[in-house]
Amino acid sequence: MLKVEHLHHSYGKAEILKGIDFGVRQGELFVTIGPTGSGKTTLLRLVGLLEKPTSGCIYFDGYQVNNSEGQRLEIRRRMAMVSQKPAVFNASVYDNVAYGLRIRKERGASLHSRVTNALEIVGLLGYEKRNARTLSGGETQRVAIARAVVIEPELLLLDEPTANLDPISTSHIEKLITDVIKKSNMTVVMSTHDLFQGQRLASRMGVLMGGQMLQTGDPREIFNLPRGRDIAEFVGVENIVAGVIASAAEGIVDIKVDGNAIEAVSSLGVGGEVYACIRPEEITLAKVKEPTSARNIFNGEITRIVLFGPLARIELDCGFPLVALITKRSAEEMSLQTGNRLYASFKATGVHVIGK
Amino acid sequence: MHAIADAFVLAIKMIFTGDPEVYAITARTLEISLSSILIGALLFVPLGCLIYFNNFWGKRTLISIIQTCYSLPTVFVGLLVFLVFSRAGPLGVFGIMFTPQVMVIGQIILIGPIVTGLTISALSGVSPAMRETAISLGASRLQSVWAVLREARFAVLTAIMVGFGRAISEVGLALMVGGNIRGYTRVLTTAISLETGKGEIALSLALGFILVALALIVTVLANRFLRVKEADVAQSRAPTS
Numbered sequence: 001m002l003k004v005e006h007l008h009h010s011y012g013k014a015e016i017l018k019g020i021d022f023g024v025r026q027g028e029l030f031v032t033i034g035p036t037g038s039g040k041t042t043l044l045r046l047v048g049l050l051e052k053p054t055s056g057c058i059y060f061d062g063y064q065v066n067n068s069e070g071q072r073l074e075i076r077r078r079m080a081m082v083s084q085k086p087a088v089f090n091a092s093v094y095d096n097v098a099y100g101l102r103i104r105k106e107r108g109a110s111l112h113s114r115v116t117n118a119l120e121i122v123g124l125l126g127y128e129k130r131n132a133r134t135l136s137g138g139e140t141q142r143v144a145i146a147r148a149v150v151i152e153p154e155l156l157l158l159d160e161p162t163a164n165l166d167p168i169s170t171s172h173i174e175k176l177i178t179d180v181i182k183k184s185n186m187t188v189v190m191s192t193h194d195l196f197q198g199q200r201l202a203s204r205m206g207v208l209m210g211g212q213m214l215q216t217g218d219p220r221e222i223f224n225l226p227r228g229r230d231i232a233e234f235v236g237v238e239n240i241v242a243g244v245i246a247s248a249a250e251g252i253v254d255i256k257v258d259g260n261a262i263e264a265v266s267s268l269g270v271g272g273e274v275y276a277c278i279r280p281e282e283i284t285l286a287k288v289k290e291p292t293s294a295r296n297i298f299n300g301e302i303t304r305i306v307l308f309g310p311l312a313r314i315e316l317d318c319g320f321p322l323v324a325l326i327t328k329r330s331a332e333e334m335s336l337q338t339g340n341r342l343y344a345s346f347k348a349t350g351v352h353v354i355g356k
Numbered sequence: 357m358h359a360i361a362d363a364f365v366l367a368i369k370m371i372f373t374g375d376p377e378v379y380a381i382t383a384r385t386l387e388i389s390l391s392s393i394l395i396g397a398l399l400f401v402p403l404g405c406l407i408y409f410n411n412f413w414g415k416r417t418l419i420s421i422i423q424t425c426y427s428l429p430t431v432f433v434g435l436l437v438f439l440v441f442s443r444a445g446p447l448g449v450f451g452i453m454f455t456p457q458v459m460v461i462g463q464i465i466l467i468g469p470i471v472t473g474l475t476i477s478a479l480s481g482v483s484p485a486m487r488e489t490a491i492s493l494g495a496s497r498l499q500s501v502w503a504v505l506r507e508a509r510f511a512v513l514t515a516i517m518v519g520f521g522r523a524i525s526e527v528g529l530a531l532m533v534g535g536n537i538r539g540y541t542r543v544l545t546t547a548i549s550l551e552t553g554k555g556e557i558a559l560s561l562a563l564g565f566i567l568v569a570l571a572l573i574v575t576v577l578a579n580r581f582l583r584v585k586e587a588d589v590a591q592s593r594a595p596t597s
Contacts, residue, residue: 048492073496081492087485090507099503100493147493157492 001026001187002047002155007056009042016042018211020056024204029177029188031198031219034208035234040191041084043208044159047189048081061154077104080153084160086144088132093124096132096143100151118150121180123172138169145176149186156181158190162197170197177201195235199223207231224279225352232277232354238323239278242356245270252348258320263295264351273356282350283324285314286343287334294345298322302340305331312336316344363561370562377539382566385543388456389524392463396523397516400468404475404515405501419476425469434532437462441533454535459543462529467519474518478511479504513582517575524571544570 007020016039024030032040045051047058049065049072058065060075080100089096098115106114119125122142127135132143141161148156158177162170178201181188191208192198198205199219206216207226215227226232232240243257248270255262255276262276289297300318307313312331316322322344336342370378407418439445441453441461452458482504490503505512527545534541536550544567551560 050488050492069497073494076491077494080494083485083489083492085485087483087489089486089489089503099490103490103493103495103499151494 001028001061002189003057003059004043004047005057005059007043007046007058008054009039009046009051009056010054016211017046017053020208020211020213022206022213022216024187024189026187027185029182029190029201029203030206031202031204032189032191032206032208032213033195033198033234034191034193036193038208039211040193040208041159044081044157044189044191047155048079048157049076050081077151078153079155079157080148080151081157082141082144082148082159082161084163086140088135088140088143090131090133092128093119093130093132093135093143094128097146097150100147104151114150118146121149122146122176136169138165138172141165141169141173142176145173149181149184152184152186154187156186156188158188160191160193163193174201195223207234209234226277226354228354229275229356232275232352236279237277237352238280239276239283239321241276241278241320241322243274243276245272245274253353255353260298260319262351263348264353265349266353268353268355275354275356277352277354278322278346278350280313280323280325283322283344283346285324285326285334285336286345287340289343292345293347294350295348296351297343297345299341299343302336302338302342305336305338307331314342316342318344359557360561363558364565366558367562367565371566378563378566380539381542381544381547381563382570384456384541385524385545385567386570388459388530388543389463389520391460392467392523393516393520395460396464396467396471396519399464400471400519401475401505401512401515403468404472405479405505407472408476408479409501419473422469422473422476426473428466428469429528430466430526431528431532433462433466434529437465437529437533453533454537454541456534456541459530459534459541462533463523463526466526466529467522470522471515471519474515475508475512478508478515481511482507509582513578517578520574521571524567524574 002024004020004022007017008015009017020043032043034040046053052067063075065072065075089099094115097118098111101111101114116125119128122145124139124142124146127139132140135143145161162173165173174197190201202219204216205219205222207214207222209230214231215222222231223235226235226237229240241257241262243255243262245253245268246256246261247254248268251265251267253264253266253268255264255274257276264276266274268274284294298318300316300322302314303317304315305312307328310328312326312328314324314326314331314336316324324344407415437458440447441450441458442448443453486507487500487504490500495503525545527549530536530541530543530546531549534543534546536542536546544563548560548563551563
């Protein structure tokens with residue numbers, strides 16, 4: 001449906017995109033995640049044909065997008081974009097939603113029924129006559145989404161649609177995306193800096209950092225098998241420990257880390273400098289050393305306990321820093337306190353090894 | 357004070373007794389100034405758009421020049437038009453000197469910079485995101501310009517009203533190229549100038565009141581027109597649910 005090849009883009013001397021390649025299949029919801037300033041918006045603007053890339057190609061439905069205004073307009077009319085801070089016309093909600101249809105020469109009863117339907121989908125029936133400028137942030141975003149989906153675009157581009165919204169509006173918009181848009185035949189490319197949102201919504205994800213698409217894959221793959229240290233950090237792998245492979249046999253390696261050894265599954269060879277990534281939720285804590293199948297057991301001292309919501313984040317010093325995530329309830333039952341010594345264990349299969 | 361009160365009474369009397377000459381002058385004034393502003397708006401609002409939406413070398417300088425021309429002296433424009441359209445001038449063959457037509461041409465030149473410049477200001481007041489939004493929803497170049505123009509409609513109308521104000525109130529140009537010919541090119545401002553010269557202060561003041569009333573009526577009508585178009589939006593400012 002959409003294919004992007006070697007896309008480069010610069011604003012003056014600043015190179016924003018440094019050779020982006022990715023493809024999106026028909027009906028897919030592709031989410032690009034990346035920190036602020038990584039080039040997500042620029043990428044969507046190029047794909048949305050609002051700007052021309054410095055170099056590289058965009059293919060839409062098999063056609064290569066060229067520089068002719070006529071062709072660009074024709075293709076642009078098959079897509080719609082919702083920006084991070086949507087601008088609404090100083091007109092009624094109804095007129096805002098009807099805009100895309102009116103410029104496509106849609107009139108009369110069909111226009112009315114399509115606009116009404118779109119308003120119903122986003123839950124704004126009854127708001128037709130309100131001036132769109134008087135709406136709240138969440139409502140404005142819903143108008144923007146209605147205005148885009150009403151034209152039934154083949155490709156819908158959503159640029160951080162919930163970045164400026166409160167949690168309730170955010171969940172409303174997410175529900176809209178999963179319940180309505182995902183069920184239609186629309187192909188969606190969405191950007192977000194909220195990786196959990198990406199995980200909740202995406203059928204496939206791409207990690208965009210520093211103007212490069214570092215990894216694409218399904219959300220599980222990206223979260224569990226990040227391909228580089230930067231990605232691992234960004235997707236919330238809190239324990240990234242640098243070490244050297246001391247021994248390797250039958251796919252199991254021992255990684256030397258400051259005098260300790262972490263056992264992990266990896267095909268890398270001896271002497272390789274690596275990062276061992278351990279997700280904090282993979283770590284089990286115990287006050288006494290119990291027999292376990294986990295291959296890695298370390299004794300460490302609690303340096304800090306942070307409670308948030310139902311969870312507790314326990315920071316340990318095991319000769320190297322280690323962060324574990326357990327429920328608040330189990331932290332209370334174990335009456336954990338700073339300075340306590342604990343056994344932290346995790347399986348060799350819970351360690352993801354990235355070559356340096 | 358007494359003179360002003362007298363003039364006011366005279367003005368009312370002249371309006372309601374239907375003094376044919378006053379009516380004729382008033383009608384001519386409106387005819388000339390409305391023609392100027394209509395043609396001017398059709399020419400200069402698009403010109404403002406053209407300048408605003410295109411990037412070219414010297415754009416900033418051009419805008420500065422346009423802004424400087426806001427205060428173009430009317431007699432100076434009158435002189436230029438006179439030189440161009442007088443018998444010996446390059447466009448003398450048209451023979452339209454001392455006609456309402458040449459007055460309209462002069463007024464169009466006079467209001468051009470104001471309408472163009474204020475249109476540019478009006479468009480700059482609209483967030484660039486507005487145009488992008490239109491484009492991202494499938495608008496062609498022209499449609500996107502139209503969308504921005506609609507967003508700027510109040511400010512653009514102001515530009516046109518200011519232009520109209522300048523056209524209807526100027527006297528130097530009307531005198532120089534119109535000639536203040538009774539029953540033909542005499543307008544309110546030139547009539548006032550003439551009557552004052554003759555010492556007919558009350559009549560001058562009365563004509564002045566009519567002029568002000570005229571400007572007021574046109575302004576109110578223009579605003580009303582816009583208000584009607586806005587009706588659905590305006591009444592909706594109160595929540596419906």
